[in-house]
Amino acid sequence: MEHETLFPLLCETANGNKTAFAELYNLTSAQMYAVALKMLKRPELADEAIQDAYIKIWHNAGQYQRGKGTVFTWMLSIARYRALDLMRYHKVRNEVDLSEDTHSPVSTDESALSDAELQKLEACMGELEPSQRQAIHLAYVNGLSHQEVEAHMASPLGTIKSWIRRGLQSLQRCLSL
Template structure:
C-alpha cells in the first residue's frame, strides 16, 4: 500500500493537490488519530494533535525523504511530536498511567485481525530483546522522554539511548524485509 498509494499521494500533496491531500487524509487519519489518542488519552487533545499534524504534513510534504522511512512512519512521527508537545503544555503525563507493555502488544488472535503492516510490526517487536522493546515502548507508546525512561528503568542515559537506537534500527531492518 505504501509505495502504490501513500507515496504518490504525498508527492501530489507536495505539488499543492488538494484532492490528493484529502485522499491521504482519508487513508491515514484513523491511524494518526489512534497514535495521538494513545499518547494523550483525551479525545479533544488527540483531535488537536491530529489536525495540527495534517497542517504540518500539508506544508512540509515536499520535505519528505524516502530514504529515512515510509510515508506513514514520517506522518506518525509528526503527530507523535505534536502530541508530546501538547502533553508538555497540558501536563497530560501526570493524568495517565503507563500502559502495560503486554497490553500494548497484541496477542495472536488480536494480531490476526490487524492489518498486514501492524502484524509485521508486532512480529518485529517480538524479535527485539526485552530491554530494547521496553525502552521503545515507554518512549513511543507512552510518550516518555529519554530521561523519564532512564528514571523508570533505572538505567544510565547512554544505555537507554543505545537500546532505543539499536531497537529502532532492528525494527527498520525487519520491516523493510
C-alpha cells in the same frame, strides 16, 4: 503500500494537490489518531494533535527526505511530537501509566490496524530484546521523551537512544518481510 502509495501522494501534496492530501489523510489518519489517543488518553486532545499534525504535513510535505525513513514514520513523528507538546501543556502526563503494557505491546483502536497487521506487529515486537521493547513502548506508546525514558529505565541516555534506534530498525526489517 508505503512506497507505491504514500510517497507519490506526499509528493503531490508538496505540489499543493488537495486531492492527494485528502487521500493521504484517508489512508493514514486512523493509525495516527490511534497513536495520539494512546498517548493523550483524551479524544479531544488526540483530535487536536492530529489536526495540527496534518496542517504541518501539508505545509512541510516538500521537506520529507526518503533516506531518513518512510513517509508514514515521518508523518507519525510529526503527530507524536505534537501530542508530546499537548501532554506537556495540559499536564496529562500524571494520567499516563508508565508501566509496560503486558497484554499487548501496542494497543490501537480496531480501525487502525487489521487483525493480521496487529498480529504481525505483536510478533515483531516479541522478537525484540526486552530493553528495546520497553524503550520503544515508553517513547512511542506512552509518549515519553528520550530523557524521560532514561529516568524511567535508569539507563544512560546514549543506551536508551541506541535501544530505540536498533529496535525500530529491527521492527522495520521484520514488518517489511
